[in-house]
Amino acid sequence: MGVDKKNSVPPLLHSLPLGEGMFLRLYFMKTNLDCFSCFLRQALDAVRMVTQDEAIQRKVLNSVFTILINVSVHMSPVEIAHLVHQRVKSITGDYDPYKEEKKKQNELALRYESTLSSQIAEMSDPLKAAMMFSAAGNAIDLAPECPIPDSYKRYMEIISKGFAWDDYELFLKKLTRSKSLLYLGDNAGEIVWDKILIEELLGSFSLDIMYAVRGFPILNDVTMEDVHFVGMDKLVKVVSNGFDAPGTLLDRCSEEFLKKYQESDLILSKGQGNYESLSGENRPIFFLLQVKCPVIAKDIHCNIGDIILKFQSNSKREMN
Numbered sequence: 001m002g003v004d005k006k007n008s009v010p011p012l013l014h015s016l017p018l019g020e021g022m023f024l025r026l027y028f029m030k031t032n033l034d035c036f037s038c039f040l041r042q043a044l045d046a047v048r049m050v051t052q053d054e055a056i057q058r059k060v061l062n063s064v065f066t067i068l069i070n071v072s073v074h075m076s077p078v079e080i081a082h083l084v085h086q087r088v089k090s091i092t093g094d095y096d097p098y099k100e101e102k103k104k105q106n107e108l109a110l111r112y113e114s115t116l117s118s119q120i121a122e123m124s125d126p127l128k129a130a131m132m133f134s135a136a137g138n139a140i141d142l143a144p145e146c147p148i149p150d151s152y153k154r155y156m157e158i159i160s161k162g163f164a165w166d167d168y169e170l171f172l173k174k175l176t177r178s179k180s181l182l183y184l185g186d187n188a189g190e191i192v193w194d195k196i197l198i199e200e201l202l203g204s205f206s207l208d209i210m211y212a213v214r215g216f217p218i219l220n221d222v223t224m225e226d227v228h229f230v231g232m233d234k235l236v237k238v239v240s241n242g243f244d245a246p247g248t249l250l251d252r253c254s255e256e257f258l259k260k261y262q263e264s265d266l267i268l269s270k271g272q273g274n275y276e277s278l279s280g281e282n283r284p285i286f287f288l289l290q291v292k293c294p295v296i297a298k299d300i301h302c303n304i305g306d307i308i309l310k311f312q313s314n315s316k317r318e319m320n
Contacts, residue, residue: 030073030074039068039081040064040068043084046219047091049100050088050097051092060091060092064088067083068080076249077295078247078248078273078277081245081247081273082218085218098188098217098220101188102189103188105187105188106191109137109191109192110230113192113196120196120200126200127204132163134193135159135307135308135309136158136193137155137193138270138290139190140220163307163308164291164306165302165309168309171286171309174284174286175207178205180207180266181209181266181267182212182261182266182267183198183209183210183236184212184268184270186270186274188220188222191222191226194232195230210236210260211237211238212238212239212257213226213238213239214245215253216244223240239256241254241257242257247273247277248273248274248278268288270288270289272289272293274287274289279299284311286311287310287312290305290306291303291305291308
């Protein structure tokens with residue numbers, strides 16, 4: 001299979017870290033031994049989306065094995081996942097293996113949009129309901145091996161327990177004192193849930209909101225293509241982070257994104273990948289996600305399946 005020039009990734013961009021030395025991570029999610037089986041499964045899933053040729057599949061797995069044997073124990077899961085998926089792309093020549101799957105997820109979520117918006121508007125606290133639905137929508141994730149909710153009833157079951165880690169009141173307090181919010185997107189499909197939440201935020205607060213996406217395709221993470229597909233760009237400004245890791249690696253992100261990251265009064269970070277890469281950063285970050293693997297569950301002290309709204313408690317720039 002030849003390289004899709006439209007979706008190809010400029011190789012030099014991935015070898016030139018931007019803003020190197022600007023960020024000192026006091027803490028970040030360390031790679032657990034349990035992560036390695038997940039990396040292998042992700043690689044196999046990705047190559048199978050591209051080809052059924054077992055020779056190519058074996059070549060990918062052998063190459064990924066080599067990566068995993070040699071990675072530093074100090075690398076985060078997001079950094080290793082980036083290496084794994086870059087190898088899948090380079091061997092198969094397909095730089096967006098999840099393209100069709102992402103389209104299906106967006107189409108399915110858009111079918112729910114009108115009904116979900118109406119249901120949320122009728123709830124006692126529409127903003128909190130929108131946040132819980134957005135967290136539940138984080139289940140639309142092809143990185144961990146977990147079932148994707150396939151009905152409105154299933155989403156209601158997820159949010160019926162409420163947030164297992166609930167910093168909602170603190171979020172409201174900080175919103176009232178903020179003029180700008182940077183919203184870090186995560187996956188296709190759930191971007192529609194993000195859109196509904198942003199509509200509620202805009203209706204409740206005077207905020208300048210910017211939505212951030214990955215710079216290039218990786219897994220089923222959101223890119224500019226998804227933004228245009230669901231109409232997010234008609235609602236708020238959108239910025240690419242300039243890189244294709246399944247999270248936010250600040251030393252690899254674009255200068256445009258880093259400027260917004262530093263200047264925003266508040267950051268709302270969706271998903272496990274962003275949590276893994278931004279835990280411990282000295283910025284006022286609220287993490288909104290569903291816990292989908294035992295490693296994250298242990299780190300947050302919650303259970304798999306829980307939805308979380310957690311403030312970055314070690315922020316040195318926390319607003320009173």
